Amino acid sequence: MALADLTFSRTLKQTNKRIPSFPRLDRAHVLPLVVPVTLIALWQFGSSTGFISDRIMPSPVAVTQAFWSEAASGDLGHNILVSAGRALAGLLVGGTIGFLLGIINGVSKLSEQLTDTTLQMVRTIPHLALIPLVILWFGIGEEAKLFLTSLGVLFPIYLNTYHGVRNVDRDLLEMGRIYGMSRWSLFRKVIFPGALPSIFVGLRYALGIMWLTLIVSESIAASSGLGYMANNAREFMMTDVVVLALVIYALLGKLADVIARRLEGWTLSWNAAYQK
Amino acid sequence: MALADLTFSRTLKQTNKRIPSFPRLDRAHVLPLVVPVTLIALWQFGSSTGFISDRIMPSPVAVTQAFWSEAASGDLGHNILVSAGRALAGLLVGGTIGFLLGIINGVSKLSEQLTDTTLQMVRTIPHLALIPLVILWFGIGEEAKLFLTSLGVLFPIYLNTYHGVRNVDRDLLEMGRIYGMSRWSLFRKVIFPGALPSIFVGLRYALGIMWLTLIVSESIAASSGLGYMANNAREFMMTDVVVLALVIYALLGKLADVIARRLEGWTLSWNAAYQK
Amino acid sequence: TRAATTTIRIGWQKGGVLALAKAEGALEKRFAAKGVTITWSEFSSGPPLLEALGAGALDFGPTGDVPPLFAQAARGNLVYAGTYKGSSEGSAILVKADSPIKTIADLRGKKLAFKRGSSAHNVAVKVLRKGGLSLTDVTLVDLAPPDAAAAFKNGSIDAWSIWDPYTAVAEADPQTRVLTTAQSIVDSWSYFLANGDFAKENGGLILEIFDELAQVGKRAQANLDKTVPALSAITGVPEDITRKTLQRTGFSLGDVGMISDQAIAYQQALADEFFELKIIPKKLTITDIVWRPKAS
Amino acid sequence: MSLHIHERPATSPSAITTNGATRPDAASTTTQAVSLHLRGVEKRFGDNQVLRGIDLDIEAGQFVAIVGKSGCGKSTLLRLLVGLDQHTGGEIAFRGEDGNPAKADARIVFQEPRLLPWFNVAKNVAVGLGEGVDKDEARTKALAALWEVHLRNKAEEWPSQLSGGQRQRVALARALVSRPGLLVLDEPLGALDALTRISMQTLIARVWRELGFTAVLVTHDVSEAVHLADRVIVLDEGRISLDLAIPQPHPRKHGDAELAELEGKLLAAILKDR
Amino acid sequence: MSLHIHERPATSPSAITTNGATRPDAASTTTQAVSLHLRGVEKRFGDNQVLRGIDLDIEAGQFVAIVGKSGCGKSTLLRLLVGLDQHTGGEIAFRGEDGNPAKADARIVFQEPRLLPWFNVAKNVAVGLGEGVDKDEARTKALAALWEVHLRNKAEEWPSQLSGGQRQRVALARALVSRPGLLVLDEPLGALDALTRISMQTLIARVWRELGFTAVLVTHDVSEAVHLADRVIVLDEGRISLDLAIPQPHPRKHGDAELAELEGKLLAAILKDR
Ligand SMILES: Nc1ncnc2c1ncn2[C@@H]1O[C@H](COP(=O)(O)OP(=O)(O)OP(=O)(O)O)[C@@H](O)[C@H]1O
């Protein structure tokens, strides 16, 4: 069945078209919901019947109640806004630096040989381990959080920009030279658009990592933000709020991904692979 | 200069060959060291002259001393070994699950529609926020650490395996069908080797994330391991050990990357892109 | 010489007189006339607070008895500025209600959890000694309060050395039993610490902070019906539990003051003991980092 | 066998001298060619009727070329012949050389060689033998097939180390290693440069003469069709619009004036409304 | 101009009817063709001497084809002509139609169209005008050039929406939009199918007749060389081994017996030791 699905996909498409009561579009939208909905239903069932102790895991209803109470007090909205602001600032700063480094190292062999190894090594340093130094360097205010988030976002953008630039079709570069393009034109008309699909891959990775770093940076003396909410709930074992935070992280991650894909589809309209 | 480097790369290669006193190979090996060595020299200079207070940053000499004292007591070696063991276990478990999920979702449209969205959402949940639940589910022993590390490793392997399988050349799949390959043969001879380059990309990402997750998981009641060493050093504000831990993370990250590349070059010897 | 200080950066933890002062805006009011503003940073425990304080990212903040020892050993730029007293009753060793552990001696070979370098560390040392045991007779598990709470809940640990309000929260669960409190085992000294540079130049400000805190504390202790909901709103700890912590034996929010010789002696003894037990790496002289207001 | 209008020597002289080795044993088995019989064959994809009734008989061992404009249905027809797709109307039948209904046993070669880049040349050829063949036997047969396409000495190389023409020869060896009764070629030389194409044409002609399978070749290159085939069929809008016999004897020479004339005629027929 | 041996009408009849529009103004400027003069041109890459002394004169407006085995140095020679590489020995000179030394002003078309996938067709053609051209003017000229290659109506499409032949026509328009004196083509039709190739040949022949640039075409396809060029040069091991005039008048017909004979002769010369 499984392999057939892959190899006979043309035929399958054909077949689906002929079953009007179960059209392809709906199937594609409904199926992804099956697993989460089933899981949540089972989870609620388990909680209600006491099979899943609320010590181990609060029930979906409890999580929903936590959502309402946090939302009603305005805390939730405020925390999300604060975190989103920090995330965006980090994305802007780290993304810009990563982008510029990626372009420069992609374009200049010398700069790449000088800095790439160093960057690759810095990349593997865990943010959590950096916190003491970050406090020494930046204190405990927003700068420290900005630094950590930027650092997290920087590397995926750098790596993918770099590879994007490196893999720009050499034939197109030669073409640009033949037609006497200036360096700026070559960058604007050939290198940048050529690297763009790869940069978007980096952006999507970065958006994922952004939230992960944020929670680490919001463990430094924060008094608002999603990370603060999660850490705080953790302190007082409010498992319902803990799970609520997890759900919100997952939704925000999904949202960021959807936005990135939209942006991608819109910017890369020339690329057949992004045309629906 | 920069753009010229890229577009004239052929010419550059030519030129380098003709300067025997500065052969290409050496240059490629020496240049990456210039930046780190310069930084360390400046840092030591700054520390010695008091320009960089050892409150802000311990000097390289102090870090080296910390290394010797940790190494001499046997703690360092022990911590690295313990962490490496945990990392490998996580890689094995998470990698296997990610690999299998990637294959199944790559091959079966149905399974992909059912689970991919869910997996993508779970991916963005920060491990730090998961800790309270992990302790509730798995306690504070090795299982909890294994769970977190596996989770971290799982997604990059899953994503890249999935994309690798999806992008296996359809022409080759049709060829396999024409020559009557069984499903197992099709997998073994076409799908798996076709996805392998992409799986290796996933492995390299996973190796990076492995250490990052490890430090989080080793903040749970660990009494040995690199993460324990780093967390402990932070709590007792031993900045020299903190920096030592960072350096070791960077080196381990680099080491893992080198191993993955070797493995890659060796397994993908058929691929012109990996032939030197 | 620096220009006159215009901002005091205070680190606070949930609970205690500082939290109340923050909620009332008392310090802001007090210093408004001088043109000094207050910024607040919240910390979940003493060590990270002292980490920030020693690094010069904070000016002033409270912790328990053990964290300053580590900070001093790490040569953090901080000084003891004052004390406040909680209740030893609020620190306790907890076990499960149905646990076979009935006496301190039963802890032998069992898993005892506490955060290393916290005041619970000290409680554990002294309680075990009272029961004729030492730290090596139990299996130590190093867990921060939230993680220990989870581990305690699902039975991953046998006993837990913890302080208020976690003690009170855990006590409210019928499945929890108090093996022993720290009462009459440990003195309940807590400290206000200040960044070394800040203290050197702003002795006057520190004295005023103490004065204000003492007033806020006395008022609050006298009017628990108002204090409990206020504190509960800040911490998220239910009101009945908050009330319980405030009514522990010997507890007084207003007990804020300059560091006394008695406290210094207590702290020096603690430092010596921890050095002997090889918990801290070097011998400390507490008076080296005790701040005294300049006679002026 | 009796149907072939050209001589087929038991051992071709060119084969003996290649690579300085004598012809391996395993390769000496020739093929049971099949004949093809199409009656009113139709194929539609949804609303798009691509083949509108094809009637065609191809004798066993004949070499037929199909030409026609892009999108006229050539590849579709070939895919029906090898069973990669199902026809939606009409009938397709195969007969053995004895005239009895037979299994098709067909192989196809595409424009892209479709080699597995991670298998060496010999193992790629062995894929053509299908499942469950003994390893040693598979290797012997693969080497023999490589010998036929003059690539015996490249058996251990990776596909990435070969030129485009060599890769296509490996694909041909893979298709022939199981001695199919019918070989179908869908623009097999379309991606090669003109000079390589010419030497590949010579090779295909020789292998076909030696092994005697039935061959159906789709090509855009009319001169190629004229050079190789006994018969050229022009497909237009899903129907056969011309069926031209090429009577010249094999092997044929490039620059032959009569072939050039036939080529001009076919081109005119195909391009008439371009 | 006087050198051309074929008529070049001021406006070709085929051009007027294309797309039902009249010829745009901007396209009516013709070219200042250049003549090429090579003396003992050599090129070595490290130890590998690719060109070993080429003596060659090409008249302004002439169409010369270069054929030869793979790796014989054809592309290398072309890259020298357009200044993409520097020769390591000998001399290359260009003269205007008046006989005075002139700037090369050369353009090259490769096998791959090398279009920018993120620019639409018109903007891709405008790239051929170089930097600093006024936007409106660039567009007018680009549309005119597209009109010449019969793609005026595809101006707003993405390259990915075009067929291979159409893309190659866009590349041709881009090369011609600046009215170069010399157009160099390196296997421009190598990636196209045979039928498309034939119609592209007709198109190239027509554009060349209309604009009058000097053309140097590298191809593997001897029939293509014979069909298009005034003169075919065979390159072998870095030297010119044959220089054959093709006297047939333009436009030429496929299936012409005399051309077929010349083709056979050239093939024999190239393949002699294959
Ligand atoms: N699987 C399919 N589903 C739907 N339509 C198809 C499918 N395969 C082919 N077609 C359509 O059938 C028609 C003929 O396609 P086919 O590939 O047979 O043409 P062709 O003659 O081989 O063209 P070319 O010379 O370009 O290879 C085209 O219109 C094509 O779009």
Ligand SMILES: Nc1ncnc2c1ncn2[C@@H]1O[C@H](COP(=O)(O)OP(=O)(O)OP(=O)(O)O)[C@@H](O)[C@H]1O
């Ligand atoms: N940049 C370069 N550096 C080193 N050697 C080169 C370079 N470019 C070409 N060569 C060598 O020069 C020789 C001729 O190459 P060239 O590309 O000119 O051949 P060609 O006649 O165009 O072949 P083909 O028909 O395959 O395109 C080859 O041996 C090639 O390896």
Ligand SMILES: [Mg+2]
């Ligand atoms: Mg086709």
Ligand SMILES: [Mg+2]
């Ligand atoms: Mg070439």
